[in-house]
Amino acid sequence: MSPTYAPPGQLWLLPQSQQEGLDVDRTKVIEVVEQAYRALREGGSQNPVKTIVDGPADRSLSYSMVARDAGSDTVCFKAVYEFDPRRTRDAYRFQSFVFLVDDTTGAPIALMDVVKLGPLRSSATTALFARAARPDARTALVVGTGVQGQMALPMLVAAMPELERLQVFGTYPEGLRAVQDSVEGREVETVTDLREAAGGADVVIGAAGLSATQEVRRDWMKPGSVAVLLGYGVHADVCHGADHRIATDTAQMHATCDDLRGPDGELPTVDAQLPDILLGRAPARRSPDDVVFAYNSGMAVTDAALGRYMADLALAAGRGDKVNFW
Numbered sequence: 001m002s003p004t005y006a007p008p009g010q011l012w013l014l015p016q017s018q019q020e021g022l023d024v025d026r027t028k029v030i031e032v033v034e035q036a037y038r039a040l041r042e043g044g045s046q047n048p049v050k051t052i053v054d055g056p057a058d059r060s061l062s063y064s065m066v067a068r069d070a071g072s073d074t075v076c077f078k079a080v081y082e083f084d085p086r087r088t089r090d091a092y093r094f095q096s097f098v099f100l101v102d103d104t105t106g107a108p109i110a111l112m113d114v115v116k117l118g119p120l121r122s123s124a125t126t127a128l129f130a131r132a133a134r135p136d137a138r139t140a141l142v143v144g145t146g147v148q149g150q151m152a153l154p155m156l157v158a159a160m161p162e163l164e165r166l167q168v169f170g171t172y173p174e175g176l177r178a179v180q181d182s183v184e185g186r187e188v189e190t191v192t193d194l195r196e197a198a199g200g201a202d203v204v205i206g207a208a209g210l211s212a213t214q215e216v217r218r219d220w221m222k223p224g225s226v227a228v229l230l231g232y233g234v235h236a237d238v239c240h241g242a243d244h245r246i247a248t249d250t251a252q253m254h255a256t257c258d259d260l261r262g263p264d265g266e267l268p269t270v271d272a273q274l275p276d277i278l279l280g281r282a283p284a285r286r287s288p289d290d291v292v293f294a295y296n297s298g299m300a301v302t303d304a305a306l307g308r309y310m311a312d313l314a315l316a317a318g319r320g321d322k323v324n325f326w
Helices: 026-042 117-133 147-159 173-180 194-200 236-241 250-256 274-278 300-316
Strands: 010-014 051-054 060-069 074-083 093-102 108-113 139-143 165-169 188-190 203-206 226-229 244-247 292-295 321-324
Touching: 010 300, 026 117, 026 147, 026 274, 026 300, 060 300, 074 300, 093 300, 108 300, 117 147, 117 203, 117 226, 117 274, 117 292, 117 300, 139 147, 139 194, 147 165, 147 173, 147 203, 165 173, 165 194, 173 188, 226 236, 236 292, 244 250, 244 274
Parallel strands: 010 108, 139 165, 139 203, 165 188, 203 226, 226 292, 244 292
Antiparallel strands: 010 321, 051 060, 060 074, 074 093, 093 108
16 A cells, blocks of 8 residues: 555655655665666556757756656656756756656655756666676776766665776866765775776766766777766767667667767667666677677656655655645
8 A cells, every 4th residue: 555645735845955864775776776677668667758958058958757667656757957057157057856646546745856866866777787788897987076976886886796996087176085985985096097097997987967078988998898878978989889889768868869979960779778688688788898888868767766765765764844735
C-alpha cells in the first residue's frame, strides 16, 4: 500500500535543504537507476524525448520532461531552467524541480528541488556505463569539478570498488577540493596535464560545464578505455572516432547533443543503448581494445524512480512542508 505523503488538497514540498543529510545509500541509488533503465524494456515504463528551448544569444536554456517508472508506479514531470549557461555574463542561475505522482492512487507525492537529485542519477548512470564497458578498470579521471564532477567519483567507486587510482582535472580550487574530499578514505589526485592523464585512464568522465576550456581528444585515449560524456570535457572527435558508441537513448542523444555533430551536421551511429546493455541484449564493446564513447543524457524515468526513493527517505525522516495548494 502506498504511503500518504500529504492530505487531500495539500502538496508536500521538498526543497534541497530538506533533502540534505538523508541516509542515501549509493549502492541502492545505482540499483534503483539500473532497474529504471531495465523497466524501459521489460516493465512498461515510458520516457518521451525532452522538449528544449534555447534563449537568444545563449542567454538561457530550458527543457522539460515527463516519464513513468513502472517499477515504482511513479509519474514524473520535470522542468529545468538555466540562465547564462555558458557563463559568459557571470550571472549563472539554475532552477529545477520534479513533480511526482503515485500512478496507483492518482495522489501527488511531492514537489521536489532536484539540484542534486539530477546529478545523483546522472552519476549512477555514468557508473553503470563504466562498469559495463570496462569492468576491470583501475584508473578513472573526471574532468570538471561542479556538482556533477563532485558526485561522479563516489558513485563510480560504489559501483567499482576495485578502482585503484582516482584523478580529477579542473580549474576552480574550491571545486577541486570538493572532489578530493568526495570519496571517503580514498585519495583523489589533481592532475594538471589533461592529455597525459587521459592517456593513462581506463575511464574518462566528461562532467564539466559549458565553460570548459580543455577537452579530452580521441588520440589521447588508450586502447580499451571508455569516455562517458554527461556534460563537457570530452571532445566531439571522441564520439566520431570511437570504435564503439553507446548511449542511454539514441533519440534523446539526437535531441540534446548538437555540439557533437560533425561538419556535415550528422552524428555517427549509436551501436547500443544502455537498457539493452544492462539486459544483455547488446554489447558495451565489441573488442577488448575498443575505445568506447558513452553519451549519458538525462532521462526522466530515472528522476521518477530515484525521486520516489528520495521521497520515501524524506518521509521516514519527517522532512518537508505541507502547504494548501488545491
